[in-house]
Amino acid sequence: MAVCCDLEVDVNGEETFLVHKKIVGSYSGRLSKLFGKSTNAKRNKVVFHDFPGGAENFELVSRFCYNEGKIDVNPSNILFLYSAAQFMEMNTSVSGTCNLLEKTKKSIEEISYWTWSDLLVALKHCQDLQPIATFSGVLEKCLDSLVGRLAITSEASPCASTSSPDSSGFRLSCDSRSTESLKNSFSRATWWFEDLSVLSPDLIGMLIELMVSRKYNHVMISRFLFHYQKSKFCTASSDEKCKVLEIVIDMLYTLDPISISCKNLFGILRVVLSLKIGKSCRNKLESMIGSQMDQATLDNLLIPSPYGSTYLYDVNLVLRFLKAFRHGGGWQLSPMRMKKVASLIDLYIAEVAPDPCLKSSKFLALLVALPDSARDSWDELYHAMDIYLEVHAGLSEEEKMKICCALNYEKLSTEACMHLSQNARFPSKSTVQALISQQLKLKNLLQGTNNTKLYTDSPLNFNDIQGKAKKDEATKQVVLYSGRLDISAENEKLRAHLQRMQWRVVELEKVCKKMQTQMAKIMKSKVSSHSAARSLPRLCS
Template identity: 25%
Template sequence: MMKGFQFAGLDKATIGCKTLDCESPFGAKPNRRVLLPSNVPILAHSLEHTQRNWIAWSNSPSDLIIQIGDSSFHLHKLAIASRSEYLNRLVFQRGSNREKAGDSLIIQIKNLPGGKKAFELIVKFCYGRKIDITAANIVPLYCAAHFLEMSEDLEEGNLISKAEAFLTFQLLSSWKDTFRILKSSESISPWAKDLHIVKRCSEAINSLESVHKSKCIYVDNWWFKDVSCLRIDHFIEVIQSIRKRGTKPELVGSCIEHWTRKWFSQVTSGLDKETPMPITLQLHRISTEGLINILPSEENSVTCNFLLHLLKAGVMLKINPELLCVLERRVALMLEKCRVPDLLVKNQGYKDSLYDVSVVLRVLRFYVCGMSSNSSAKPHSVGRLVDGYLTQVARDENLTMESFKSLVEALPQKARHCDDNLYRAIDMYLKAHPNLAEENRTDVCRVLEYHRLSHEARQHVMQNDRLPLKLTTEFVLFEQVNMATSMTSKGSNYRRTNTQTVIRVNKDMEKRQITNAQEINMMRKDVEMIKSQLLEVHSCKMKLQNQLKRCIR
């Protein structure tokens, strides 16, 4: 045992590894130690603590007042200056932060790590009192000791060396206490980083995880819960340390996803309910960029769905465009192996569509841009994926026509073998949006072409009253012309004229029952109609021929 150290409340089982389990592999109870200094120049009979003041009672009157925040510590110069090089200079040298109050010197200390709570422990140490050190207070005490320059140069067994010994012991022996140390360093993070505490904790977590892996059988993600409690900069430090050890990329990716889903739910679900303060937005922006930078680059190390959520957050927070491009490219490369659920990114606002289709649209456009230069691209796989995605999102009554139409048109025609699945998605959208005007329904259905649908799909189109009348009529005409052409080419006696065909189509579509009294008037109107529809039949023939030529090509 080191000189000046006393241990309290630790049995052999606690010093070693008492138990190994997934939640607390190295013991759940925090280790505590009682620290005593070696040589003390002035002993205090008592340390009286009022609401704002600390008074050290000794044989000699106090001659030093140290102010930290709204608290005053009435102390003795010799007791304090003999332990702290920093206070020694302030006591015996003139400075701007000192003044006199009777026989006492007043010194104000600003920005002391740990504040008055850490200084209370330091006062006890300087006067030979016991200090109860735990994982929760060791970092503020250690940083405050460095701030006050309480090194071995002034006194053997000074506070820095004793705090260092305890810190090292904790980092080498306790998984839970290592996380307590990391959490306690958040409030004084700059000091903790400068003194390499965060780095040492990260390395300790790395080492302890390896020890635990070698001693018991466990699920891979047993450590996710503890790591996810860390704030972003400390989390990044831990992840970087774990990656250096060679942890499986997919396990690292899962841990990053676990942390992100816990802390970023309010970002990925939208910022529409309340407008956060600018500092909060800035923090989320920096955090998102930090997470993107530590993502493992290996294939399948992170899920497509997680990347889309991260992309959504990045777009909302207006992160670095280059990082957005990194995410878009990465998801685009995964599309050919994705499933429809991978693309589902939910919105949370009541007036929003159920799913955020804008992030998927960004990725699709990125994929199309690179498709022409990628000889190994499999656009038909992406075509099936997008049609399945369209079928899923089409049911949402809040999905705007513009968004749906943009998704439909995102892929080129060659990405689909046929349009049957696309037609199914369009029909489902029209069913979920019965109040669409005829003009809008026509606009949505504009991409459908007769020759790109199977026979069954064409029959469904001609009987589908949700479709615009113009499209249904066009398909019926195409079917009649196609049938007439087919039968004529086979030498059939079928000789129905174009006029008869149009009259029959017109009667079938309108489903009118002509009575004897109405027959003359209706025929007169039909004659006028036939004149215009003859031109339309001819136009449809030409259009069908052009479509067939494109299909053959």
């Protein structure tokens, strides 16, 4: 026994092996250097603290030595055997047999011929020995072959995933029926999602980078990343979840923004809010969401404020979204997108306005976050401001004026201006400004009327005249109401001017009534002449 097993090998403290020093040493340069030509029959002991693959892998190496260099190198052991061959310096051939290092390198060169299942098996082992896998080229070749298969079969489906008994490759879909459902089509396109979800975040990052460089479909990549995040979260710890999120967000950031689902981004955001991920990664997520603000909904934006805050919703987060949207060229590239975002923000402002803890500076920041060109009407914002001032009745006059300075009076409707002119919650300067704005509109209206001539022999639209009269009546009400305002002495000139405008409105109303009477006579005469024409007998031919 002492002659046959004269070497004791302690492998990483896991297990101790008794082997023949001469047999193992003839294949291992490391052991050969260690013992030299010693013929001491005394048993020697070697302790390895960092043997790659542990005791199980050392057993494989021992079998290789005892079987005279014969061993089956396959995807499940190639990386372990290669790493052991490097560690033990097994680059010496014995009796014409191929040494272990050469044998594993030859197998690595044949990775491109492996099946899909073989590639997955090898990649799982690469996760455990990533430095060696990277150095040996196994990881790079496996990923390269994997992406190549996906590119070739982007419109095909495999026999099944790795759980299928048939692991020899792929089969093209032969079902070309026109009635096939979209669900089945999607399943064929995403057959690889579940298989690759077992990989570590680091390998997924490397895989996605390679797919992007190979011009793989960005929409499919983004769908896989969202699937990967959900599948990994089932059993992951908090630290593992952070790692997964950071990789997913970093990879999504490299894709074309239009290929990423805005809804799914908000789904990731809600998860991120409960975890501590890096600031850089979070900024990337907010930037991606901001670039798609026109695809968001009000429910997406109603995100509760951070823990410890007094206000209800996270207004700062929405402001950062808007900043990202602006920097993305939202209003420069598409005015339609900008108006869509403005409509959404108007709803959001109305929703947060009743919050008694919302500071006036934050409310004002929301009002001015978008350019004035984004809105055709300011009525919704006026009503939101009215609610805010009602809830925050304790604001100083200066704070109220800062908020009111953001209001665009020219884009308020007549009804909104009338409401504002008698709204005690707004500063007096603001009510006067509303009247001045309406005065300018009325002035332009009157100038247009004075330049209009009535021709009885030209076709007139009675509905247009009625609409004009109604509009003038509404304007008249605003001017008449100004007479009941408590205007200070320095505004007496404004009072007199408004009274003159009131008189002109009355005159305009008389002109409109006269036009209506003339139009009625014209229409009546046309009807009479038409009836008379139909009563005449037809001439005989």
